Amino acid sequence: MQRRRPTIIDVARKAGVSKSTAGRALSGASNITDEARERVLEAARAVGYERNDLAVGMRSGRTGLLGLVIPDITNPFWAEVARGAQDRAAENGTSLLVFSSDWDHGREASHLRALRQARVDGAIINPVADSFDDLDRFGLPFVLIGSSAERFPANSSVGSDIAQAVRLGMDHLVSKGHHAPALILGPKSRIARARFLRTFHEHCVERDIDPAALPMEDGEYTVEGGRTAMMRLLERDRVGHLAVFAANDLMALGAMVAVREAGLRCPEDVSILGFDGIPAGAFSWPGLTTVAKPGREIGVRAVDCLFDEIAGRPEHGRVFMPCRLIERGSLADLSLDQPRRAASSGRG
Amino acid sequence: MQRRRPTIIDVARKAGVSKSTAGRALSGASNITDEARERVLEAARAVGYERNDLAVGMRSGRTGLLGLVIPDITNPFWAEVARGAQDRAAENGTSLLVFSSDWDHGREASHLRALRQARVDGAIINPVADSFDDLDRFGLPFVLIGSSAERFPANSSVGSDIAQAVRLGMDHLVSKGHHAPALILGPKSRIARARFLRTFHEHCVERDIDPAALPMEDGEYTVEGGRTAMMRLLERDRVGHLAVFAANDLMALGAMVAVREAGLRCPEDVSILGFDGIPAGAFSWPGLTTVAKPGREIGVRAVDCLFDEIAGRPEHGRVFMPCRLIERGSLADLSLDQPRRAASSGRG
């Protein structure tokens, strides 16, 4: 149907030079006269030449293709990461092959194989927890993103600074008079959970709080997971105002739903702090106060790191991006009502 | 660093056959003895052979790569589409190159060029409104998605059935006693707006309502756009309960914010109906009642259509996917309070 696409040979013929010279002009090499370059470029324009990336990849080993393997493009946080990576890749003339692993080992393995067969120059991967083997024999340059990167200290990685994020959240809670928040955490299998908990413990110790005395519930990283976790939390005995730090915005929103269903009000009866910074948190009522990860920036930096990795200068090592607090309405300010409550709660 | 990847020649040598025979075994051709195939497959496994898709694409013209150009992967609706397309592509052993155009003509053109240079087998495109030219000279098989597909009746396309969706929404409004809803629409430049309005007018005529008498406001397809549009709507004179049909969920959520800011309640004072079915609508309070587009299915069907298009059998033509109503809490039920109010409003 569509006629043959013009090749570099057609361009060379039209310009009256050899294909070597045409190739030099087209690839921006230096050892060529301005006059010849101009003639080749003009000829290329005239015949409508577009370089065949396949052939380039074949010969030079560089395809201009990058892989991105994330849990789910449908998750707003990962979509942000993908967008950042996409934009940065485009700036450098490379394209992104995007895959969703659904935290499934098999899917991940098959995606990695597809990336290898496509001869991508490298990949950005949020690894499924226990997939060290697959990653190990991936055989191409890669950069890890997300908190599970911690498992692979030898590789370049970009993630949010969970320690700083938890600190930020805790400081804010304390500044609003919530000295002993309850926790809603993700599944035990996820590394991010351990990271979160560790920093949380450190800060409790610094403030003379017994972490073991604080209520804590698990759930899937979903709205429903957060809702049921909050229900369990509300069934417990408690005194006064309840503050909750959720490990993920979706769970926080689910917790908010549970509060409403229990006939309580947020933030009057229960304060909720989220973690992620997804847009949906801005539409809820009250708006979700949350610690926002810089999803887009993570994507951008990951691509930068990957380019370094591909170029054989993996100088970045592990990059941690700072999070920031977004204050909306889901946290009550108790510091005004009860100026001195201190660390006495959680023991009655 | 990493040693040379084994080629089909290595496999052939190991199996003691020619590369032609090895190629036949590996590509699943029929004219080969079971014994030879078995030996080749075994050899391939032994040396860890993985086919070079680049070389295949080079020679056969099929790369196993598909392009997806959407406005923004960060938009939940488009993320769903991307996910559907991604999964279907993976089922067929192809990979997806994902691009975001931001409704920008230049970006779109550059993405299309990148797809051509990558020699993708075809592309799924949500075209920027006025980009007929670029699309026309794209030169590869493609399938359009979204409502702007209407502009290109000659090409295969997959979109939601806006006529059915508007009908669904209007019927629901009427069944709840809202006979003369206000409208919040997208920018005038977008084709989806015209499509929406046309069906809306038809239904007004069928019900003896004068569409011109109904309040109508424009805005960007964003939360902020919906919020300001709603503010303008609330400044108008009105009698009794106000019902609003927004052309997009984000706008509907913005409208909800505006209602709250005006000291009014949803759904007691104002009813809101959305359009899209994004997850965020489930977390708002009240939950957003909306007409949901089948984003994921649209992605799946688009890939199916694209395969047909590539195979040279464009029999699908234009596919319209049905939408469904998701009832949550943003619509008041007036049909109980005022059994017979009919089409008298909007004229007082």
Next chain:
DNA sequence: TGAGTTCGTGGGAACGTTACCACGGAGATT
């Protein structure tokens, strides 16, 4: 039994580009 047919196999070309090497001319150096 001889000719025609089928089938599995192997060799070579081709896809479009870049890497490499050799060549010739112009300018610099002795």
Next chain:
DNA sequence: AATCTCCGTGGTAACGTTCCCACGAACTCA
């Protein structure tokens, strides 16, 4: 003036696969 160096150029090989054609063996049918 002769040699050396540098630079622009052109030819050729190579990347890894599939396509095409030719070859020989086995098998069928007259």
